[in-house]
Amino acid sequence: MTDLSQFSDITPVQLNQEEPQLCQILYDDEYKSVMGILLALLAKKEYSDRAFELTQAGIELLASHYTIWNYRYNIIVHLDKNLYDELDWCEQLALDNEKNYQIWNYRQLIIELIISRETSDTVKKFNAYHEFPIVDEMLSQDSKNHHVWSYRKWLVERFKLYRDEREIEFVAKRIEYDVKNNSAWTHRFFIKFGDEQVDQNVINEEIDYVKQKIQEAPQNASSWNYLIGIYQKFKKPDELIDLEEFCQEFANINEENVIKSSYALELLGKINVKKNNKPKAIEIYSLLKDIYDPIRKNYWTYQIKEIEA
Amino acid sequence: MSSKSNNDINADKITYLLGLLGRNRTEKELNSNIADSDYEDIEDSKMSTLESMLTRPPISEGTYISDTTVAQDDVSEVIQEIYEDVVQTGIAAGFETESHMQYARRSLFNALPWYYRSLDANHGWMLYWLVNFKQLLPTESGNAEPIAEEISMLVTEKINSVIIDEGLGGIAGGKHQIGHAASTYASVLALILVEDYETLNKIRPNLYIWIMRSLKNGPDSGDKYGSFSMHPHGESDTRSTYCVLVIASLLNILTDELREGTAEWISRCQTFEGGFAGVPSTEAHGGYTFCALASYFFLLGKPQNEENGELKAQISKYIDIDGLLHWTVMRQYQLEGGLSGRTNKLVDACYSFWIGGVFPLLEMVLEEESLFDREALRIYILNCCQDSRGGLRDKPGKSPDFYHSNYTALGLCVAENTYSINKEKKTGADNYAYKITSIPISGNVQFRAINPIFGLPLGYAEKCKEHFIRLDCK
Numbered sequence: 001m002t003d004l005s006q007f008s009d010i011t012p013v014q015l016n017q018e019e020p021q022l023c024q025i026l027y028d029d030e031y032k033s034v035m036g037i038l039l040a041l042l043a044k045k046e047y048s049d050r051a052f053e054l055t056q057a058g059i060e061l062l063a064s065h066y067t068i069w070n071y072r073y074n075i076i077v078h079l080d081k082n083l084y085d086e087l088d089w090c091e092q093l094a095l096d097n098e099k100n101y102q103i104w105n106y107r108q109l110i111i112e113l114i115i116s117r118e119t120s121d122t123v124k125k126f127n128a129y130h131e132f133p134i135v136d137e138m139l140s141q142d143s144k145n146h147h148v149w150s151y152r153k154w155l156v157e158r159f160k161l162y163r164d165e166r167e168i169e170f171v172a173k174r175i176e177y178d179v180k181n182n183s184a185w186t187h188r189f190f191i192k193f194g195d196e197q198v199d200q201n202v203i204n205e206e207i208d209y210v211k212q213k214i215q216e217a218p219q220n221a222s223s224w225n226y227l228i229g230i231y232q233k234f235k236k237p238d239e240l241i242d243l244e245e246f247c248q249e250f251a252n253i254n255e256e257n258v259i260k261s262s263y264a265l266e267l268l269g270k271i272n273v274k275k276n277n278k279p280k281a282i283e284i285y286s287l288l289k290d291i292y293d294p295i296r297k298n299y300w301t302y303q304i305k306e307i308e309a
Numbered sequence: 310m311s312s313k314s315n316n317d318i319n320a321d322k323i324t325y326l327l328g329l330l331g332r333n334r335t336e337k338e339l340n341s342n343i344a345d346s347d348y349e350d351i352e353d354s355k356m357s358t359l360e361s362m363l364t365r366p367p368i369s370e371g372t373y374i375s376d377t378t379v380a381q382d383d384v385s386e387v388i389q390e391i392y393e394d395v396v397q398t399g400i401a402a403g404f405e406t407e408s409h410m411q412y413a414r415r416s417l418f419n420a421l422p423w424y425y426r427s428l429d430a431n432h433g434w435m436l437y438w439l440v441n442f443k444q445l446l447p448t449e450s451g452n453a454e455p456i457a458e459e460i461s462m463l464v465t466e467k468i469n470s471v472i473i474d475e476g477l478g479g480i481a482g483g484k485h486q487i488g489h490a491a492s493t494y495a496s497v498l499a500l501i502l503v504e505d506y507e508t509l510n511k512i513r514p515n516l517y518i519w520i521m522r523s524l525k526n527g528p529d530s531g532d533k534y535g536s537f538s539m540h541p542h543g544e545s546d547t548r549s550t551y552c553v554l555v556i557a558s559l560l561n562i563l564t565d566e567l568r569e570g571t572a573e574w575i576s577r578c579q580t581f582e583g584g585f586a587g588v589p590s591t592e593a594h595g596g597y598t599f600c601a602l603a604s605y606f607f608l609l610g611k612p613q614n615e616e617n618g619e620l621k622a623q624i625s626k627y628i629d630i631d632g633l634l635h636w637t638v639m640r641q642y643q644l645e646g647g648l649s650g651r652t653n654k655l656v657d658a659c660y661s662f663w664i665g666g667v668f669p670l671l672e673m674v675l676e677e678e679s680l681f682d683r684e685a686l687r688i689y690i691l692n693c694c695q696d697s698r699g700g701l702r703d704k705p706g707k708s709p710d711f712y713h714s715n716y717t718a719l720g721l722c723v724a725e726n727t728y729s730i731n732k733e734k735k736t737g738a739d740n741y742a743y744k745i746t747s748i749p750i751s752g753n754v755q756f757r758a759i760n761p762i763f764g765l766p767l768g769y770a771e772k773c774k775e776h777f778i779r780l781d782c783k
Contacts, residue, residue: 013485016432016470022463023416023435028423035429039485065430067486070542105544143376144654150591157590180377182652186592189581194590217373221639221652229581232632259368292366295646298680299638 002034002057006050012036013043034058035065042071047078059093063100073109083114091134098138101147108154128159129166136170143174149183153190162195163202179213182222189229203234211246218250218261228267237274244271253284262292269303278307351401354752358684359401362646363392377653384655387705388645391692402691404721404755405699406447409714412699413443416711417460428711430482430489432471433496436464438715440502444766445718447755453766461503468496469508476512479519479540490524490539494552497559498765501773509560509773510780517562520553525567532589535574546587547578551600554607555763558742559770561777563607572608575601576627582652583629583636593636595650595663602633602670603762606742620730620741621674634671638681640664646685647693647704648720657703658694659713661686661720662764669728669761673745676729683724683750690717690724718756719764725754728761736771737778743771 013036015027027035038058041051055072058065076086087110094103114126135155138148161167171191174184192206207230213223231240248254250264259265265288272281282304289300351359395401417439421428428435440460448454471481471492479488480496493516500509523541526533537553538545550571557563577589578601584593585601609623624630640648640660647656648664668681694701694717700709701717731746738744747758747767758767 015429016467016484018470020463021467022418022460023425023428023432023439023467024420025425025429026420026423027426027429031423031426031429043485062426062429064427065486066482066489066540066543067430070487070540073542101544109542144651146592146594146651150587153591178375178377179373180375180653182654183592186580186582186590190590217371219368219370220373225582225652233581260371262366262368292368293643294361294364294366295641295643295682295685296638298682299634302675302677302680 002030002054004033004037007037007054010037010040013040015039031061034061035068038068038071042067047075049079051075052079052081056089063093063097064102066102069102069106073106076110077113083110083117086110087130094134094138095141098142098145099147104147104151107151111158128155128161131155132166132170139174143178143181144183146183149187152187156187156191156194160195162191162197164191167191175213179217180220180222182225185222185226189226193230193233198234203230206230214250214261218264220261221263224261224263224267240267240274241271243267247271253287259292262288265292273307281307351395351399352753355401355684355688356396356399358646358682359392359396359688362644362685362688363389363396366643380655384704385644388656388689388693391705392644392688395692401688402695404447404691405695406755408697408699409695409701409718410443410446410699412696412709412714413439413446416700417443430486431492431495432483433468433480433492433499434482435711436467436499437495437502438711440464440499441765442711442715442718444502445715445722445756445759447757451755451757453757453768456503461505464499464503465505465508468500468505471496472508472512474515476515477519479516479523480512487540488519488523489543490537490549490552490556494556497556498763501559501765501769504769504772506773506776510777513560513562513777516556516560517564517567520557520562521567524549524553528570533574535570535572544587547575547585547597547600547604548587550575551604554604558607558738558740559763559773559777561774561781568608572605572627575604575608579628579633583632583634584651585633592651595640595648595660595667598633598637599663599666602628602667606670606762607740609740617676621676624674630671630674633667634675634680637664637667637671641681641685645689645693646682646687647689648686655704656689658690658701658717658720659703660716661690662716662723665720665723666761666764669723669745672728673730673741678727679750686720686724690721716764719759721756722759722766723761725750725756726758728758736775737782738774743774 012033015032015035016025017027034054034057038054052072052075055068055075058068059072087107090103090107090110097103111126118125135148135152138145155161156167168191171184171188174181175188192202207227210223210227214220214227247264247268250261251268252258253265265284269281269284269288272284285300285303289297293300440456444453444456468480470484473479473481473488479490480493481488482492497509520537524537526536526538526545528534533545536545536550539549554563554568557567578585578587578597580586580590580593582593585598586593587597605624605627621630639652642649642656645656647658648660649656650660650663665686672678672680693705696702696709698709701714702709703713726747726749728745728747730741730744732744734744734746736743742762745760745762745767759765760767760770763770
């Protein structure tokens with residue numbers, strides 16, 4: 001139980017406790033007192049150490065309580081708290097609350113605050129690498145955690161980590177570990193191309209890299225999306241035709257119909273549309289519709305109709 | 310630290326659930342999917358869809374194994390067993406309307422045990438999810454039943470208790486909390502369901518001030534320009550942006566000033582995969598994709614020449630429709646029939662709406678009748694997502710909750726109807742969101758149409774909008 005003795009001067013506010021009410025929650029006593037006091041302190045805008053400490057208890061009771069997070073942030077600002085200590089505290093909480101996203105938005109706010117307080121005399125400037133261990137740890141628990149990946153993307157953007165060696169190594173490891181981790185592929189796309197600098201070498205390297213990953217697991221939407229994504233962003237529409245031979249490795253429709261990847265077959269269809277080989281494209285989309293991807297029969301029918309139009 | 314351990318929580322949950330059942334059921338009964346009495350003979354069309362779902366396409370997949378493949382195989386195995394059972398016995402699950410109605414009622418009216426404090430910042434959401442869920446359920450007459458006076462009164466009371474400064478601070482997730490765009494959105498929808506236009510009218514001018522003063526990211530906010538935040542210092546993403554647009558449109562306060570920069574900002578959230586992310590360059594995701602696409606129905610100009618393809622032409626100025634369509638159709642899975650939220654992630658019934666709801670929008674844009682397998686989605690929901698205690702769930706093995714109940718039921722409303730823009734419809738609204746019409750799919754269907762832009766039964770958003778347009782004309 002949280003020690004509330006130092007709040008005897010505060011009358012807790014009533015939570016949603018009136019009766020009758022829809023969706024009435026039977027709050028336990030601890031929750032009622034901690035939240036009741038916190039929200040009372042907030043109402044009188046008390047920015048104090050005791051309030052600061054109590055926000056921890058509140059957040060531990062309900063990590064998705066955005067009002068308490070917001071309150072804690074305002075206390076931090078008012079009391080000029082040590083921000084690195086705050087990051088440490090936040091870290092522990094993140095580990096205990098995998099799915100919570102308030103934490104990550106809060107962490108961004110704290111880091112922005114650290115940076116805004118830095119002056120030209122600040123000896124130790126904030127280093128983005130400070131954040132790597134916690135992100136790694138979180139992703140080892142849940143490798144596709146959307147909020148954690150979004151946070152990592154923010155770090156790259158905020159600290160210009162595009163094509164940073166450690167960043168590339170980190171994401172390569174994630175893809176190495178699970179080539180179907182789409183979050184990792186999305187992040188890779190961003191660190192390679194997110195700053196819109198077009199370097200032909202990087203583009204070619206990435207095409208080679210993803211082709212190799214497709215060899216590893218051909219029936220993988222993530223790697224095919226990455227490949228096609230690069231072509232769409234950096235190549236002329238007709239250049240997609242260059243991939244014909246590569247696709248045929250995984251979708252041989254000329255001989256004995258050995259299909260290792262429906263995505264390769266689909267891309268072959270698209271390539272034939274680009275080549276204006278309509279009968280071939282229709283044949284491929286029909287194969288997808290009837291045999292290789294029947295759950296999307298309406299979509300393939302639509303594609304055929306579009307070609308015929 | 311919390312004084313209750315996880316074991317306590319589980320023990321409390323079990324006691325609570327048993328209490329709801331009114332008696333102590335055996336474990337077998339608890340685990341069985343649907344009460345025997347409500348099985349129904351399977352129709353021929355459903356059987357052929359099921360057989361097709363169970364036929365594995367002849368793709369010589371490699372031997373690659375990872376966390377993703379293991380998790381997928383686990384789910385496939387369970388679902389395959391369920392479907393094979395249906396094929397063998399010839400009986401499939403019907404929709405357990407009565408049991409779901411009970412779930413909705415007791416969730417609204419019975420006090421919820423302490424661990425529901427996890428929803429203490431979501432009071433408006435609970436009301437929207439549950440009142441909406443209840444209103445979506447099939448009725449014997451086929452027509453919607455009016456919402457009971459008792460519910461209307463209590464919805465009004467509760468929402469009024471979380472309005473901050475008569476709307477100048479938005480609507481909060483609970484008493485004494487701060488205003489939040491998503492809470493405001495959910496609360497506005499709840500008020501619209503009970504047709505409490507009086508409360509809405511009272512706070513409408515102040516909500517506009519709140520949005521413009523506290524939520525809008527203006528030209529000086531850099532990369533965020535055009536988006537809206539959930540609250541000051543809160544996150545800004547496609548979800549918060551959609552919430553604000555819905556509120557503003559329904560209350561007829563959507564000015565050009567409010568939506569300045571928004572269409573452009575959202576377009577930046579489309580990823581190389583074709584779907585939309587919460588902010589530019591993160592991963593394409595079902596929930597954010599729905600919010601992004603639905604937002605355009607509020608952002609495009611007035612319908613002008615009403616020619617075929619006009620909506621598509623307008624929306625194509627901002628986003629890549631073909632890419633979005635491709636990403637969206639890829640969310641449906643061959644065996645499961647249900648929808649996933651991201652590439653290489655598992656099926657989850659809540660995406661029956663977040664992705665399922667994108668389909669009617671795309672069908673309206675492209676003027677197509679049906680771009681996905683509606684029957685397969687129905688099969689997934691009916692056979693895998695109903696809990697014997699009432700309520701709908703993510704997938705077999707998961708517990709039902711308010712959130713999944715609402716969005717899964719909305720998914721059935723999508724699957725059992727087709728949607729289009731009624732160009733002839735006279736409306737005072739200056740956009741397409743209020744010109745939607747629907748036709749039930751052929752066959753034995755029960756679920757009435759929704760307005761997929763809002764996730765409300767068809768008619769509620771339209772009525773509210775007309776009300777405020779009329780009021781503003783005076």
